[in-house]
Amino acid sequence: MEREIRIDPVTRVEGHGKITLHLDKKGDVRDARFHVTELRGFEEFCVGRTVWEMPALTARICGICPVSHILASARAGDAILAVRVPDAAHLLRRLMNLGQLVQSHALSFFYLSAPDLFLGWASDPAKRNVLGLAEARGDLTRKGIRLRAFGQETIERLGGKRIHPAWAVPGGVSRPLGRADRDWIASQVPEALDTIRTTLRLFKETFSTAEECTVLGDFPSLYVGLVTDDGAWEHYGGVLRVVDAKGKPLVDGLDPARYEDVIGEAAEPWSYLKFPFYRPLGYPKGMYRVGPLGRLNVCDRFGTPEADAELEEFRARGSGRSGRVFDYHYARLIEILASLEQMKTVLEDERLLTPRVRAEAGINAEVGVGVHEAPRGTLIHHYWVDPNGVVTAANLIVSTGHNNLAMNRSILEIARRTIKDGAFDEGILNRIEGGIRAFDPCLSCSVHALGRLPLEVEVVGPEGAVVQTLVRD
Amino acid sequence: MDLVIGIGNLLRRDDGIGPRVAEALRVSPSVSACAVCELVPELVLRLRDARRVLFVDADARGTDVRLGRVRDEGSRWGHTLGPEGLLELAARAFGSAPDAWVLSVPGFDFGYGEGLSDRAEGFVPQAVERASRWLSEGQVSADGA
Numbered sequence: 040m041e042r043e044i045r046i047d048p049v050t051r052v053e054g055h056g057k058i059t060l061h062l063d064k065k066g067d068v069r070d071a072r073f074h075v076t077e078l079r080g081f082e083e084f085c086v087g088r089t090v091w092e093m094p095a096l097t098a099r100i101c102g103i104c105p106v107s108h109i110l111a112s113a114r115a116g117d118a119i120l121a122v123r124v125p126d127a128a129h130l131l132r133r134l135m136n137l138g139q140l141v142q143s144h145a146l147s148f149f150y151l152s153a154p155d156l157f158l159g160w161a162s163d164p165a166k167r168n169v170l171g172l173a174e175a176r177g178d179l180t181r182k183g184i185r186l187r188a189f190g191q192e193t194i195e196r197l198g199g200k201r202i203h204p205a206w207a208v209p210g211g212v213s214r215p216l217g218r219a220d221r222d223w224i225a226s227q228v229p230e231a232l233d234t235i236r237t238t239l240r241l242f243k244e245t246f247s248t249a250e251e252c253t254v255l256g257d258f259p260s261l262y263v264g265l266v267t268d269d270g271a272w273e274h275y276g277g278v279l280r281v282v283d284a285k286g287k288p289l290v291d292g293l294d295p296a297r298y299e300d301v302i303g304e305a306a307e308p309w310s311y312l313k314f315p316f317y318r319p320l321g322y323p324k325g326m327y328r329v330g331p332l333g334r335l336n337v338c339d340r341f342g343t344p345e346a347d348a349e350l351e352e353f354r355a356r357g358s359g360r361s362g363r364v365f366d367y368h369y370a371r372l373i374e375i376l377a378s379l380e381q382m383k384t385v386l387e388d389e390r391l392l393t394p395r396v397r398a399e400a401g402i403n404a405e406v407g408v409g410v411h412e413a414p415r416g417t418l419i420h421h422y423w424v425d426p427n428g429v430v431t432a433a434n435l436i437v438s439t440g441h442n443n444l445a446m447n448r449s450i451l452e453i454a455r456r457t458i459k460d461g462a463f464d465e466g467i468l469n470r471i472e473g474g475i476r477a478f479d480p481c482l483s484c485s486v487h488a489l490g491r492l493p494l495e496v497e498v499v500g501p502e503g504a505v506v507q508t509l510v511r512d
Numbered sequence: 513m514d515l516v517i518g519i520g521n522l523l524r525r526d527d528g529i530g531p532r533v534a535e536a537l538r539v540s541p542s543v544s545a546c547a548v549c550e551l552v553p554e555l556v557l558r559l560r561d562a563r564r565v566l567f568v569d570a571d572a573r574g575t576d577v578r579l580g581r582v583r584d585e586g587s588r589w590g591h592t593l594g595p596e597g598l599l600e601l602a603a604r605a606f607g608s609a610p611d612a613w614v615l616s617v618p619g620f621d622f623g624y625g626e627g628l629s630d631r632a633e634g635f636v637p638q639a640v641e642r643a644s645r646w647l648s649e650g651q652v653s654a655d656g657a
Contacts, residue, residue, distance in 0.1 A: 063610040102549070150553060169553060170597065173604035180605050202549065 042461060047473050049073075051151040051168075053103050054482025058471060060454050063487055066461025068180040071451040073443075073475060075312035075482050085433040090116050090407070090424050095205035097420065097435075102202050103146070103482045106139040106194060107438075108484070109207045111420040114315070114409030114490075117211025118296065119198070119424055127393035128211030134385045135197045135207070135506070136411065140274065141192025141231065143414035144331070144371045147479040150182025152368060155473050157245070161466025180457070182234040186375070189227050191479075193382075196220040206503035211397030216319030218392055223314070223384045228379055235375045239349065242372055243356075246476035252357075255364035255474045256452035259284035260296065260445055261317050261327035262336040262360070263302075265295065265412050266435075267458060270339035272377060274412035280337045281317060285403075286360040289319075302436065314443045315436055324442040329416025331370035333441075336360045345386075346377035365447045367477040401427045413438045417480055439480040442449045449474040514647055515610070516545040516556070519569045521546040526619030526632040530568040533617065533639045543647055551593045562610040566593045566646055568639065570619035570632075577638045578655045579646060582612040615643055616631035 040066060047057035061070040081100055088096055093254045094112040097469035107168060110132055117124055140173050154167045157176055166174070175181040192199045197216060198204025242410060246252055261284070265277040281290040281301055290301050303318040317325030327333070341347050385391060402424060409420040416438030421433040453474045457467045472497070518534025520527040539545050545564075548555070559565060567582065582595045591608040593644030599609040617639045628636070 106543060170601055171599055176606055184556060186555050188557055191554060418541065 041069075044458075044468075045427065046464065046468050047488070049475055051154075051472075051476055052122065052480050053101070053483070054458040054480070056452075056475070056480075056482050058450055058475070060450075060471070062458070062461055065093060066450070066459070068454040068458050071447065071454045071471075073310055073450055074310045076310075077482060078311045079483060082433045085422075085430050088430055090119050090209055090402070090422060090428045090430060091106055093420075093422065093430065094207050094209070098203045098205065100437075101481055102412055104139070104415070104481055104484055105203045106135055107411070107418050110136055110205070110307075111409040113207035113209055113212075113223065113252075113410060115407040115420040115422050118407035118409065119402060119404050119422065119428070120209050120400040122210050122398040122400045123212050124398055125393070125395050126390045127215065128396045128398075129275075129393045130210050130385055130388055131197060131216055131396065132207055134216075134382060134391070135194055136275050137378040137382045137385070138190045138193030138197070138224075139192075140414050141372070141382075142187050142194065143479075144375050144378075145183055145187035145190060147463050148375075149187065151181065151479070152473070152476055153170070153179065153183065155469065155476070156242075159466075160470045160473060161464070164465060164469070167469070170273070178466065179238070182237065184305055186231055186234045188230050192226050196224060208397065209400060210244055213397065215394045215396045216468070219388060221391060223273050224382070227412060228383055228386070231377070232379050235372060236345075237380060239372050239376065242369060243352075244368075252363050252365045252369075253471065254453075255477050256372060257363045259362050260448075261289065261320075261325070262333040263327045263329050263441065264339050264417055265332040266338040267342075268292070271342040272334060272338040272340070274334075274378075276411070278412070279417075282286045282337050283353035284360060284362060286336060287318075290298065295419075296408040298408070298410060298421075298436070302441075304436070310443075312443050313436070313440045315441050316444065318379070323444055326448065327441065328439040328474045329438055329474070330367065330414070331374050332361065332364075332367045334417055335370045335373065335454055339410060341377045341380075343377055346373060346380055349373045349376060363444075364474055364477045372480070401459060402426060405469055415481055415484075416441050437481075437484045439478070439482065439484060442478045442480065445481065446475055446478050447490075449477070513562050514543045514568060515558055516543070516549075516643060516647070517558075518547040518568050519567060520547075520553060521549050521551075522539055523624065523626060525621040525623055525625050526613065526628050527622050528626075529568050529570045529617045529619055529628055529632055529636065529639070531634060533568045533577075533615070534617065536640045537550055537635070538557070538644055548604060550560055551595065551598050553593070553598075553601055555598055556605055558648045559598065559602040560606045566609045566643060567612070567614045567656070569614060569616060570622075571616035572622065574618035575617050577616065577635055577644055578616045578638070580614055580616070580655060582614050613646065615639060615646070 042062040044060040049056045056075045059072050063069045094109045097108040097112045150169045155174050195201045198206035265273040266280045267273045267277050277294040304315040305322040316322040419436040421434040453471045516534050518530035520530040522528040534545045534547050602609040620631050
């Protein structure tokens with residue numbers, strides 16, 4: 040008899056999802072699916088609001104990544120106003136996104152994944168959390184808490200509050216940065232750098248064998264991300280690059296506004312999360328990955344000394360471009376280091392304190408695309424507006440969605456490797472969840488296509504058998 | 513230093529009563545107050561510097577304003593973080609946690625929207641008075657103790 044194993048809910052991720060594992064008659068894994076079971080629907084109810092409202096409105100998509108949505112939305116608004124955003128505003132937005140990368144990556148690593156990594160995949164589930172981590176690794180926990188607090192405080196000093204700061208607007212930002220706040224942020228960077236250096240060292244010492252690093256799956260895919268015009272790591276602005284599994288560029292220098300040339304979107308009846316794919320290869324062959332590992336695999340270099348040294352070592356350990364899902368954790372730590380180094384550079388730029396931070400204009404274009412790199416990967420906001428700036432349609436391709444095919448591939452690999460003859464235990468199921476956790480998905484950010492997804496409803500009888508299946512294509 | 517933490521979402525009607533009370537308190541050099549949507553691990557950095565802490569939170573089942581100690585019942589660490597878990601994290605990460613109390617204020621409407629219901633609004637003066645008394649008294653007894 041065929042069986043189904045459910046992991047519901049998937050824990051230590053943002054949002055709500057479940058995993059189903061489908062076993063054949065022998066008890067081996069036939070298929071694995073990651074279902075995102077919540078729906079937010081922002082693409083629909085943004086319609087009818089003005090482009091000026093969009094940053095504050097779309098910020099409410101998420102309590103973890105509001106900064107990402109604010110910045111992508113503001114950039115789409117910049118395109119619709121067709122204005123030259125003041126240099127100070129670009130620098131301030133860049134600084135906020137660096138703070139966002141630090142705080143979000145710190146949350147993912149120290150709070151959500153470090154319990155698995157440093158307490159063990161099969162350790163007592165009652166202690167496999169940040170509280171257990173504090174007991175076993177007090178110093179690491181303290182450093183992680185302080186690092187995330189620094190990233191959050193940076194956002195608050197810039198935007199007035201940590202969550203949902205209605206600060207970036209079409210044309211710039213709503214207020215400049217004061218010298219005292221600039222100096223405070225700068226004063227905290229050395230401690231944050233010390234924390235990430237220590238953590239990187241610990242991570243590399245702890246996970247040094249190939250076996251440990253392939254535990255969450257190792258497979259080839261394409262990678263997508265922003266890079267600077269000359270190929271360096273980029274998170275705000277830049278051009279889109281797509282590389283193959285070996286790092287060879289398939290698309291380079293693409294204007295992000297033309298993302299539809301290379302990215303298509305598919306849907307499945309068992310998840311509210313869309314399945315973006317690389318259009319030239321079709322669906323589902325066009326699987327690609329974004330986020331920390333994607334960005335490290337698309338860029339030629341970081342452009343800062345310590346992160347570049349780490350990137351060189353990362354590639355030496357992984358024999359070039361890594362396909363290992365586990366390396367998302369490693370890449371996340373390197374990106375924190377890079378973000379802190381870049382913060383130093385931005386903070387030393389005197390243009391940062393210039394009071395002119397916003398360009399005003401009316402509606403000068405009917406379409407605007409804002410693309411930037413959120414902690415979890417490339418984030419796309421695409422708006423169509425009428426002559427008054429009222430949104431008539433919106434398309435949001437959120438970082439987590441890009442990784443949907445790869446997340447499903449990851450859990451299938453882990454499940455096939457660990458479940459044989461139908462036998463499994465809690466530690467194995469946690470490892471499968473860990474395959475999702477490594478991507479750090481933000482599910483509440485990513486589910487918006489109300490009315491456009493096919494839907495499958497199963498009516499299950501009291502004995503557990505499926506009585507009826509209803510399908511909407 | 514005494515710390516008051518108002519917990520609640522201002523967009524879910526009476527859930528915002530904790531922040532409302534915290535912001536109404538008169539702070540001084542020896543008193544710090546803040547409002548948060550939910551408790552997060554970073555708050556242990558503020559607990560570390562506090563001698564006492566008062567959590568102010570809406571109580572969906574409450575009928576009156578009540579002050580009580582945060583009870584040490586062992587952590588139930590899950591998707592949400594409560595005062596007990598936060599205190600335990602402070603103790604494990606930094607070696608100690610402050611004397612902790614919770615002020616529960618009745619709430620009746622937790623639907624979407626800003627502003628308190630009339631019934632919850634009626635409890636705000638009493639809650640502010642009780643929190644102020646907690647701040648001015650060095651030794652406090654729990655209600656009903």
